[in-house]
Amino acid sequence: MQILQIFWDRRELFATCLLEHIRISLTAVLCAGILGILTGILISRHKKAAGVALGVVNVIYTIPSISLLGFLIPLTGIGNRTAIIALTVYGLLPIVRNTYTGLTTVDATILEVAEGLGSDGRQMLFRIRFPLALPVIISGFRNMVVMIIAMGGIASFIGAGGLGVAIYRGITTYNMTLTAAGSILIALLALVSDRLLSLAEKAVNRRYGIE
Amino acid sequence: MNKVIEIRECSAAYGENAVLHKVSLTIEQGELVVIIGPSGCGKTTLLKMINGIVTPTEGKVTVNGEALASCDLVALRRQIGYAVQGAKLFPHMTVRDNICYVPGLEKKMTTEEKQCMAERMLEMVQLPAQLAGRFPRQLSGGQQQRVGIARAMAADAGILLMDEPFGAVDEITRKGLQEELLSLQEKTGVTIVFITHDIDEAFKLGSRILIMKEGCIWQEGTARELTEAPRDVFVRKLLNR
Ligand SMILES: Nc1ncnc2c1ncn2[C@@H]1O[C@H](COP(=O)(O)OP(=O)(O)OP(=O)(O)O)[C@@H](O)[C@H]1O
């Protein structure tokens, strides 16, 4: 009840925070998505490079988010930009890994047929490998989106906007309700995004005849 | 006559495992060469050497006068229709897109053009046109196999490689498909290399029959030559129906 009340009372704060959160997350999702898929494609061609790249994103993943933000401050200052960079870097792991796994686990006999029929390198990638890897890539993408939205909550510790602002303010003013309300909104945002993506996933599966 | 495929003293191996041993084979324009032999003797491997999927460890393969080792393989493969053992359709494409795969590599096709081509090819392999919009997993094994043949033929190539193409279809349909293949060959003069385990099929289709054993071409000749003078008891047993 209290929480509903606070949503109403502080609706302006929540509206700006929510919009800001979406804006930051979306930017990070786009950056990580594009960068991650490209990296995944590139390393799917070189086993050695793949080992290195996957190792690096794995290590980054294990850095506590708070300290990554700390490392970034001297480089890029405080604010949204640093938050977006940190979220992008974190988001890379699931999307790079899934793109790589998806592309490299396509049925070898199917690849052989496509080659035997006269596909060139591009056609192999875009007509065969990529569409066949798409379900795995999309599941990595969903993973990444949820993670970025959730992690976006701590971005306010380095002065970025977003729902973390509400949470942070709740903490500093001993207002538990405010903190809870901010957290709930983040969770809801993540859930809704995940649902939307699952719809997109279904549409893609229909297009490619997967049930 | 015009030599279309020339394999000279070629060996092939998968890793350490030698599969073909100094095989030589020359195929001329318009021949329909049938390869038979026990499972695992290297028939598929020999076929894959013709379109460069398998690279010989020694020897030289020449197709349409070009040495495979030094030519543009992608371009060459588009001039070779390839019906794979076990159909192996692209699971993420409809029957229509599967059939039009090779022509679609060369030029962009509209949906109408694809539909038109798909219907034509489906008729040729005796399948109803309604199948065009389905995905491979919605077809029976025999239907998939025939779509695989349609995909190979749609390439409209001068050479057709067919690896046990009629294995999964019923007897009556198979007879029909054999007739269809013979008439296609008569009409277009396409060169065909055809693998089968069915001796009747081999005798019916083959203008020349190769018998393979353990990675070697054991004996070759017309159906008549083989039945009249089998090289040994192995050939006699294989041909004994
Ligand atoms: N990709 C591969 N890797 C390793 N060994 C292989 C591979 N493909 C085939 N072989 C081996 O090479 C040999 C010849 O195989 P091939 O597929 O040419 O036989 P085949 O005559 O076509 O048999 P079938 O009639 O069963 O299709 C077999 O012993 C097989 O185990």
Ligand SMILES: [Mg+2]
């Ligand atoms: Mg075989």
